Amino acid sequence: MLRIGLTGGMGAGKSTVARILADRGAVIIDSDLVAREVVAPGAEGLAALVDAFGADILAADGSLDRPALAAKAFGDDESRATLNSITHPLVGQRTAELIAGAASDSIIVQDIPLLVENGLAPLMNLVLIVDVPEGIRIRRLVEFRGVLESDARARISAQATDEQRRAVADVLLDNSGAPDDIVPVVHRLWEERLLPFEHNLRTVTSAHRPNISIVDPDPDWPAQAQRLIARLWGACGALASRIDHIGSTAVPELPAKDVIDLQITVADIAAADGLRAALGAAGFPVIARVTHDNPKPTDADPDGTNVVLWAKRLHGAADPGRVANVHVRVAGSPGQQFALTFRDWLRADATARVEYTEVKRAGAAKAAGLIGEDAMLAYLDVKEPWFDAAYERALAWRAAGD
Incomplete structure (x- = not known):
């Protein structure tokens, strides 16, 4: 209820x-x-x-x-x-x-x-x-x-x-x-x-926006994310080691879809599955069809085909007034590390922000007139190739900083 x-x-x-x-x-x-x-x-x-x-x-x-x-x-x-x-x-x-x-x-x-x-x-x-x-x-x-x-x-x-x-x-x-x-x-x-x-x-249903639309940055996004994070901590307790605001809405001055992305870091995928009921009761039902991120080449998987390395659980906010995605990933996994690195890279690199904005706007243009899954697939068809290349650039930026 x-x-x-x-x-x-x-x-x-x-x-x-x-x-x-x-x-x-x-x-x-x-x-x-x-x-x-x-x-x-x-x-x-x-x-x-x-x-x-x-x-x-x-x-x-x-x-x-x-x-x-x-x-x-x-x-x-x-x-x-x-x-x-x-x-x-x-x-x-x-x-x-x-x-x-x-x-x-x-x-x-x-x-x-x-x-x-x-x-x-x-x-x-x-x-x-x-x-x-x-x-x-x-x-x-x-x-x-x-x-x-x-x-x-x-x-x-x-x-x-x-x-x-x-x-x-x-x-x-x-x-x-x-x-x-x-x-x-x-x-x-x-x-x-x-x-x-x-x-x-x-009905264990996540709210979503039927169309792909890129909007100007909202200065209230970080505060909205923190309210959601407070709820997630209440649901997760000791099963979470950290909860972060990730994605485009976590990058100041970056146009984005009006969707808050959050990441819960857990010890293993069993802990992620163990959070399913608690997150659902907190207002974030599971999206069962999503079980992993799009794999990319890593030292452990040079061909980028091992989906187990990129395993995650995805939940979505049930609140139609504040659409949000909650990615539950394992500490140290490629997906968990990349989510944080990509956010921090965009925060630090103005050129990358401009590129990413152009790509997102191009994806939204391709998705114009489509709704639901069709709109998202058209958007990702433009975004994912740039994202794959950005993966290497973001990792190189992180290595240079280290």
């Missing part, structure tokens, strides 16, 4: 976005409500809090007196750690139960105010940030919630900054306008991105 993280600063209006998504059929898991549920009267969490902090944290009706708890739990780091050690596992357990109880084709939206602060973004398939300038949020809190301006500023300053939220945002939802302005934006997001994403995830 598709897991969406939703957050935003105080006064941004994320509850409005959650409501619209719920109306479209999303399963909303509100972390604030879950946090209250696990310390409700009779709950295991409340009993544990009483044991840790005393019975005077209870109100007359037996419910949790939150100000009384705060006075004790936030007085020092040790008390705060005790509080977190009790509540956080229970919230996590209850959240997991709610997710497990949802239908397999659900779009789950986890409404988490402290998603950024608690480093939870990499655990989501997609992160939505409701984005509103701080000044507007303060005004809303004062005018519509009756919060003192000084209190509003203090509470906002204790949260993540706008820049920190934007850094993890796959989607920025501008909610700074009139109350109804956000409604059609969220509906389009549901129809054009979330529904297709869920379908791709469930």
Whole structure:
């Protein structure tokens, strides 16, 4: 199932976005409500809090007196750690139960105010940030919630900054306008991105662009790659030794297809196969038909015919809003080394960048009017001969540097 993280600063209006998504059929898991549920009267969490902090944290009706708890739990780091050690596992357990109880084709939206602060973004398939300038949020809190301006500023300053939220945002939802302005934006997001994403995830299908198009370099490509890399680390754990942004989008100022290429380095091909399920759950289903790179001559294989040396596993992002390829290669293999060398060579050699741009544009021209596999084959028919020659040039550049 598709897991969406939703957050935003105080006064941004994320509850409005959650409501619209719920109306479209999303399963909303509100972390604030879950946090209250696990310390409700009779709950295991409340009993544990009483044991840790005393019975005077209870109100007359037996419910949790939150100000009384705060006075004790936030007085020092040790008390705060005790509080977190009790509540956080229970919230996590209850959240997991709610997710497990949802239908397999659900779009789950986890409404988490402290998603950024608690480093939870990499655990989501997609992160939505409701984005509103701080000044507007303060005004809303004062005018519509009756919060003192000084209190509003203090509470906002204790949260993540706008820049920190934007850094993890796959989607920025501008909610700074009139109350109804956000409604059609969220509906389009549901129809054009979330529904297709869920379908791709469930059917083990990668998103792709039907046509070959070379676009101007996007300065946001590196940041997009880093968000994907953070997710991949969460999926791979110790099975990966490194994860890199490779390919044309990793080279500043280089025109490219708007596709992020990433490389996961593993110890052996068995480890690559062992990542299949985890990468799929993270939003990167396997592309089973691809089992190796195009072989090139090496010292170990002068004829360039041994596909085993060039073995890899390929996964593609299921998110139609951010097409990406994830190449899983073995450490020290020709393909793994060449991916890094080629990227670094292009970064260093302006002439090579110009040549490669011309080749890619020629390939795109040959693919014009074609779609899908036909378009890619026409593109590669132009690109691969130059690529084969570039292999030797890139290796020579690396050897000269060594």
